[in-house]
Amino acid sequence: MKHRTDFLRIWDNPQTEEVGDSVEEFLHLLGGPTWIDIPGKDPSRSRAIVTLLHGNEPSGIRAIHQWLRIGHTPYVNVVCFIGAVEAALAPPGFAFRTLPGSLDLNRCWQEPYDSVEGHIAQEVLQRFQRFNLEALIDIHNTSGRSPCYGITTQIGDKQKALTALFSSQLVVTDLRLGTIMEATEFETPTIAVECGGNHDPQSDRLAFDGLSRFTQTDSLFPPGKEYSDISIFEHPIRVELRKGATVAYASSPVEEADCTLRCDADNFNFGVLHPGEQIGWAGPNQLDVFLARDAKGRNRAKELFSVLNGQLHIAQPGRILMMTTDPILATSDCLFYFLPSTSQ
Numbered sequence: 133m134k135h136r137t138d139f140l141r142i143w144d145n146p147q148t149e150e151v152g153d154s155v156e157e158f159l160h161l162l163g164g165p166t167w168i169d170i171p172g173k174d175p176s177r178s179r180a181i182v183t184l185l186h187g188n189e190p191s192g193i194r195a196i197h198q199w200l201r202i203g204h205t206p207y208v209n210v211v212c213f214i215g216a217v218e219a220a221l222a223p224p225g226f227a228f229r230t231l232p233g234s235l236d237l238n239r240c241w242q243e244p245y246d247s248v249e250g251h252i253a254q255e256v257l258q259r260f261q262r263f264n265l266e267a268l269i270d271i272h273n274t275s276g277r278s279p280c281y282g283i284t285t286q287i288g289d290k291q292k293a294l295t296a297l298f299s300s301q302l303v304v305t306d307l308r309l310g311t312i313m314e315a316t317e318f319e320t321p322t323i324a325v326e327c328g329g330n331h332d333p334q335s336d337r338l339a340f341d342g343l344s345r346f347t348q349t350d351s352l353f354p355p356g357k358e359y360s361d362i363s364i365f366e367h368p369i370r371v372e373l374r375k376g377a378t379v380a381y382a383s384s385p386v387e388e389a390d391c392t393l394r395c396d397a398d399n400f401n402f403g404v405l406h407p408g409e410q411i412g413w414a415g416p417n418q419l420d421v422f423l424a425r426d427a428k429g430r431n432r433a434k435e436l437f438s439v440l441n442g443q444l445h446i447a448q449p450g451r452i453l454m455m456t457t458d459p460i461l462a463t464s465d466c467l468f469y470f471l472p473s474t475s476q
């Protein structure tokens with residue numbers, strides 16, 4: 133480790149033999165939020181990789197560690213920001229999205245930058261400004277099982293090209309949550325990549341292969357290339373529990389919970405659902421426990437879901453994304469996102 137600023141550790145050009153034999157050792161060497169500079173063959177150009185904004189999403193840092201171990205020289209300079217290192221290190225390892233008492237490191241990329249996480253975000257954004265970045269990718273995992281897909285707030289050929297490094301599915305969102313992508317989207321083509329479930333070895337392979345393509349290619353955006361094989365899914369609706377409400381994941385209704393979702397509900401991720409598909413069971417307050425906000429802030433819960441004989445059903449065709457089966461994450465962030473078919 134070379135030096136520190138107020139909020140970041142700075143590691144300039146880490147060598148293969150310095151990064152540890154395992155990703156756990158690499159995390160210990162980082163010790164906290166870290167900025168890494170890796171010089172490229174063409175030092176006049178730069179690309180950015182962000183990962184581990186959530187401590188329980190290991191595929192991106194595993195990919196970076198594996199890639200540093202190989203010792204490739206990237207085609208252009210690569211700058212990396214590795215975020216929630218302490219959360220990832222907390223026993224048993226890769227178990228906490230954020231540490232208790234800390235804010236979500238992918239919800240703080242907007243003013244006011246008055247929290248520790250906000251100060252970290254502000255310093256990273258200031259560092260990005262020093263480079264004329266060609267592109268930025270932010271690598272995540274879903275906490276439930278899911279295929280790999282990209283997410284963007286701006287849709288164009290560059291976002292499709294970045295997605296194609298990892299997947300053929302791209303979600304375009306107009307929800308605004310304070311993510312890093314919202315802070316960089318106008319200056320730098322940016323996508324977030326959900327590489328798949330955080331316990332799935334396939335997710336690690338996809339992250340590594342995509343990262344290798346991102347760093348090794350001369351041109352990310354070859355002129356004239358079309359991306360007709362990329363499927364676009366627009367405008368997901370974020371489905372949350374109302375404050376204080378509880379969810380259980382089970383194979384039959386749990387009486388103490390305000391709603392119960394099927395314990396295999398993450399199998400729904402990205403599949404097409406038809407009206408009448410049962411996703412769980414409603415509690416006494418029925419659909420009032422849900423807030424299903426679209427980008428205009430409207431609550432669409434009663435359009436999206438229905439209750440029949442205590443069973444919770446999908447009421448219109450669509451897809452579910454980012455369904456977790458972790459009640460803590462579901463309560464602190466959201467239950468899942470819903471993409472109505474009418475807007476696909």
Ligand SMILES: [Zn+2]
Pocket residue numbers: 185186189238272273
């Ligand atoms: Zn994440």
